[in-house]
Amino acid sequence: MLTLIKDTLTSQVVTLWRVFSHLWVKADTVEYPDEQPYMFPRWRGRIILSRDPDGEERCVACNLCAVACPVDCIALQKTEDEEGRWYPEFFRINFSRCIMCGFCEEACPTNAIQLTPDFEMAEYKRQDMVWEKEDLLIDGTGKYHDYNFYRVAGKKIGGKDKGEARNEAVPVNVRSLLP
Amino acid sequence: MILLFYIAGAVAVISTVAVILQTNIVHALIYLILSLLAVAVCFYVLGAPFAAVLEAIVYAGAIMVLFLFVIMMLNMGQHSIDQERSWMGPKVWIVPSILASVLLAQLLTVITQYDHELALTTVDVMEVSALLFGPYVLAVELASLLLLAGLVAAYHLAKK
């Protein structure tokens, strides 16, 4: 009985007072439409397709992002230019299905697909949530300014295979066990 | 005032009849509660407010809640309604209702022939308590002993 009363005083009443004293603490609420919240650079929001520093499209239509996507909302079709370099002919993301998980960004070998800190994507028509390549492709490099896939991977051009150009190392044979 | 009494009395009688005629047990209970409340109003009009409120608190408010509580546990479905309906044949109710109407006729003649004044003296809480703890203290104590026994028994059963 006495311990119950003591517990009531020390626990419940103190709790009441602690909670009550929050009356003088400033609210954490950000009043959103009037006041923009700070968005962290690595926030996973609206998806973009970026270009490399030379202004070329980064995407090589490898389909890895489409495979990685857990809700299968990426659709793309490969095409080639005259040099045999791969491009997406179309690249379509259905944002009404996308869950902004960022797996596509993780999967992409060329840093082409990136998530940005923009979240204001509401539309009145669901069809407007399907974004095509024109909508996705931006003119900048996104989060990775210096990365250029073909500078790292090398590129086959007419008459010269990978590693045969001047100042170019032979590609690593990934199937060999030797270093 | 006396009109209120008759209205409340009529409500009590009608709802009690409805208790018997209802096949859905929950509805029957609601009518029973209504009847008890009507009786409470009768008490109040007759100048016994304490009895009226106790009727509402104890009978309508506590005992009937326990009835409802038990019904909740029993899961009465449509089948119990059908069963009730099948039991409620004319064979069952004709004899009791004839007997009851004889009684009612008697009651009505008594009421109409003996035209006595309703003594509307208000008996308030003070007087009731003074009586309970004065001349009737033995009955109160006995009742409390009975309740204590019930309490102990309930405690014992709950312990098991």
Place this chain on the structure above:
Amino acid sequence: MTFEVGSGLSIGVILATVILVAAMLIWVERRLLSFWQERLGPNRVGPFGLLQVVADMIKIFTKEDWVPPFADKFSFVLAPAIIMTVILMSFSVVPFAPGVGVVDSNIGVLFVLAMASLGAYSVMLAGLSSDNKYALLGALRAAAQMISYEVFMGISILGVVALAGTFNLREIVLAQEENGWYVIPQFIGFVIFLIAGIAESHRLPFDIPEAEQEICAGYHTEYSGMKFGMFFVGEYLGLVLIASLITVLFFGGWLGPAFLPPIVWFSLKAFAFIAFFILLRAAIPRPRYDQLMSYGWLFLLPVSLLNLLITGVIILSTS
């Protein structure tokens, strides 16, 4: 028409005020809770979000009022009406200020208790007629909780009744004018009444009949539209009623220094208790069901009986 106890005008004004206050509490509660949780709460509709109540009302009135096909229609429709009626009836004996009230019944306290015990039917019928396991569980819990806590509620008031020597709530207030507020001699009674009152109106932390995390919404799981609205407003009405009763029984009703009119004193005191109830909701977690019951029967009952006994001894020895 004059404004006096029992006149049609005063009944109308009291009814309208009480319902309006109960509706406003929806907003008050959300705002206060949010301040205690370092948020802002609804502040968009109208100044300070005051019109949020109107928005909520429009929403509730225009929602589909759906009766499930498997429900027992009679009891299903009856249940929400009972709680509103019963609590509004209880307000009829509350003395708000000198000359403001509906009746001065000499069984006022008992009347409130009777109405509170009838309120249990609303919850039970709602749960029973919904034919839904969550609703049934909620109703079972509500029945046991309300019957038990009615007992302690009644016993805890008896100390005040014995001190004042009357069941009339207005005379209880007048008796406090001479003897001082009853919260001082009856502090234990006050605490028990407070706890039992919260349990009676099943507000958090004792909202076990509608504990969302365990049993959906408890007894009003199947309710929608205006019928749900009646339960919702009924709960706030119960809150206002308990706050008013505490004010009347323990804190001297409308009594207070003369620089404010009596009705303002009454409202201030009642609102302080309403705010306290909301604070309880913000701060105290819900107990388990068996804890609630054993706390009631094993702690509150003996303490309230002892309180009554000691009060009786003191009254007898001083008179």
